[in-house]
Amino acid sequence: MSGVLRRLSAGGIVGLAILVFWVAMALFGSVVAPHEAGAIVDMEVFLPVSAQFPFGTDYLGRDMFSRVLHGTRYTVGVALIAALIASGSGLLLGMCAAVWGGWVDGIISRTLDTLISIPSKMFALVVVAAFGSSVPVLILMAGVIYTPGAYRIARSLAVTVNAQDFVTVARARGEGTLYLVREEILPNILGPVLADFGLRFVYIVLLLAGMSFLGLGVQPPNADWGSLVRENMAGLHEGAPAVLMPAFAIASLTIGVNLAIDVLSGGRRSGEAG
Amino acid sequence: MLKLVAARIGLGIVSLLLVSLAIFAITSLLPGDAAEELLGQAATRETVEGLRARLGLDLPGHLRYLNWLGGLLTGDFGRSLANNVPVAQLIGSRLPNSLMLAAATAAVSVPLALAIGITAAMWRGSTYDRAVSMLTLSVVSVPEFLVATAAVIVFAVHLRWLSALSAATDITSVGQFFRVFALPVFSLCCVIVAQMVRMTRAAIIDQLRAPYVEMAVLKGVGPFRVVLRHALPNAIGPIANAVALSLSYLLGGVIIIETIFNYPGIAKLMVDGVSTRDLPVVQACAMVFCAAYLALVTTADVVAILSNPRLRHR
Numbered sequence: 001m002s003g004v005l006r007r008l009s010a011g012g013i014v015g016l017a018i019l020v021f022w023v024a025m026a027l028f029g030s031v032v033a034p035h036e037a038g039a040i041v042d043m044e045v046f047l048p049v050s051a052q053f054p055f056g057t058d059y060l061g062r063d064m065f066s067r068v069l070h071g072t073r074y075t076v077g078v079a080l081i082a083a084l085i086a087s088g089s090g091l092l093l094g095m096c097a098a099v100w101g102g103w104v105d106g107i108i109s110r111t112l113d114t115l116i117s118i119p120s121k122m123f124a125l126v127v128v129a130a131f132g133s134s135v136p137v138l139i140l141m142a143g144v145i146y147t148p149g150a151y152r153i154a155r156s157l158a159v160t161v162n163a164q165d166f167v168t169v170a171r172a173r174g175e176g177t178l179y180l181v182r183e184e185i186l187p188n189i190l191g192p193v194l195a196d197f198g199l200r201f202v203y204i205v206l207l208l209a210g211m212s213f214l215g216l217g218v219q220p221p222n223a224d225w226g227s228l229v230r231e232n233m234a235g236l237h238e239g240a241p242a243v244l245m246p247a248f249a250i251a252s253l254t255i256g257v258n259l260a261i262d263v264l265s266g267g268r269r270s271g272e273a274g
Numbered sequence: 275m276l277k278l279v280a281a282r283i284g285l286g287i288v289s290l291l292l293v294s295l296a297i298f299a300i301t302s303l304l305p306g307d308a309a310e311e312l313l314g315q316a317a318t319r320e321t322v323e324g325l326r327a328r329l330g331l332d333l334p335g336h337l338r339y340l341n342w343l344g345g346l347l348t349g350d351f352g353r354s355l356a357n358n359v360p361v362a363q364l365i366g367s368r369l370p371n372s373l374m375l376a377a378a379t380a381a382v383s384v385p386l387a388l389a390i391g392i393t394a395a396m397w398r399g400s401t402y403d404r405a406v407s408m409l410t411l412s413v414v415s416v417p418e419f420l421v422a423t424a425a426v427i428v429f430a431v432h433l434r435w436l437s438a439l440s441a442a443t444d445i446t447s448v449g450q451f452f453r454v455f456a457l458p459v460f461s462l463c464c465v466i467v468a469q470m471v472r473m474t475r476a477a478i479i480d481q482l483r484a485p486y487v488e489m490a491v492l493k494g495v496g497p498f499r500v501v502l503r504h505a506l507p508n509a510i511g512p513i514a515n516a517v518a519l520s521l522s523y524l525l526g527g528v529i530i531i532e533t534i535f536n537y538p539g540i541a542k543l544m545v546d547g548v549s550t551r552d553l554p555v556v557q558a559c560a561m562v563f564c565a566a567y568l569a570l571v572t573t574a575d576v577v578a579i580l581s582n583p584r585l586r587h588r
Binding site: 122206 | 289290293296301417418420423426427431522525526529544545547551553556557564567571
């Protein structure tokens with residue numbers, strides 16, 4: 001832990017602070033928000049930033065600040081669960097493939113390779129066309145889309161560790177698969193896997209925001225930040241804060257996580273976008 | 275080497291087949307089917323059964339898949355559920371618009387990205403390089419619609435140079451062509467250029483770490499000559515690879531951009547198909563996009579094989 005703290009750069013601190021703030025808002029945003037999500041607070045639509053309405057008002061005269069806070073749950077919360085599914089199943093499958101090898105590895109790798117050759121947005125559109133877009137569908141869909149990437153990272157890390165002497169020794173001692181995975185492999189690959197989890201989270205936030213922006217993500221009356229941008233597009237020509245603020249919220253979240261990842265991975269970025 | 279290239283292309287075709295299976299499976303898992311959707315709630319069971327037989331929906335899954343795949347191969351993409359127009363006709367009318375958008379974007383973004391990427395690698399560690407890195411990282415980590423809305427605000431709202439809405443149908447002059455294409459192409463370029471610059475820079479810097487570059491530096495060769503004469507020829511393969519891969523990001527970007535600017539392309543067709551749950555349209559568009567994506571990824575790999583002299587004699 002002290003090692004992590006020593007590596008903290010200014011950017012890392014800012015990134016972690018932004019991340020902690022938005023996660024707190026995902027949990028308590030609806031309590032902290034000054035108004036109800038649907039409450040119409042002013043007759044004037046697309047009001048500029050003021051002390052009373054820090055993010056202005058939206059196309060119906062609702063308080064944008066409250067709407068962004070209420071929406072945090074859908075953007076941050078949904079993406080967090082989906083990223084946990086993606087990284088969790090990727091890690092599990094990756095370690096299985098590395099430890100067992102042979103045909104298990106072959107089957108898992110080939111199946112997930114097929115998934116990777118469908119562009120993520122295309123996969124999302126096809127799934128929404130088939131199943132509609134409820135929150136559980138969105139979570140599962142994003143989880144499945146980003147499992148292959150998490151699997152590749154976890155597998156290649158686990159294969160390297162698996163080939164090392166202390167694992168061979170443990171295996172020769174007669175330890176079972178569960179012990180090998182839990183005590184020998186997992187602790188040694190956890191750092192890079194966590195950094196990769198952060199990247200998955202960013203990709204999922206961007207994917208789901210894009211889907212909501214197209215009107216195919218979180219459905220009214222609920223709204224995530226992508227839907228907030230979409231419903232206020234009419235204010236774009238006046239440069240209304242209602243359309244900019246949710247977009248800036250997304251940008252602050254994704255850039256914040258990127259900065260925080262640099263802390264986790266010791267200043268080295270672990271991968272390119274995909 | 276030819277064997278390697280053939281194997282890679284074969285792998286691409288197998289992937290495309292598997293992808294078509296996956297897309298068909300996902301869109302056919304749904305309990306209800308096209309016959310019920312088409313006839314609505316007032317339909318009797320007999321009429322539904324009749325239509326189902328006529329559409330071939332009463333066949334077992336694997337036969338329906340083979341029918342659908344055979345249709346794709348012979349250019350019969352089925353009929354749209356929304357307006358009963360053949361899907362092939364819908365795609366045929368939209369595809370040229372999307373290809374034009376993609377071509378314009380590629381023509382602008384590839385030279386621009388290569389220039390920025392190579393210069394950033396040449397002066398790596400400088401203020402210029404750090405600014406480029408920061409800027410491209412910011413662009414790749416914000417949603418595409420933020421880039422596009424920012425472009426609308428700057429160019430259409432504040433500067434009033436361009437109109438925010440484009441319609442590729444009423445182009446009459448060169449000036450109008452630019453007015454229609456400028457904003458969508460600009461927004462797409464921002465996204466693609468950022469990706470391409472990062473990958474190009476990484477590819478060249480990778481080469482600059484090689485021993486032969488160190489040798490050249492030790493001999494007293496200047497930084498320009500090291501990059502342009504020594505590193506660049508060896509980085510052509512990785513760079514071409516990066517270009518093809520970045521162009522595949524076009525496919526994701528174009529979905530958002532066509533929707534924002536209401537551009538009558540194939541991505542807009544697909545998004546509209548998804549909102550009306552017009553499955554034949556969605557299936558066909560998804561296959562077009564996946565085929566384009568796999569073609570780009572396969573090209574990237576083939577270029578990498580062709581440009582690697584170590585593989586030339588195998």
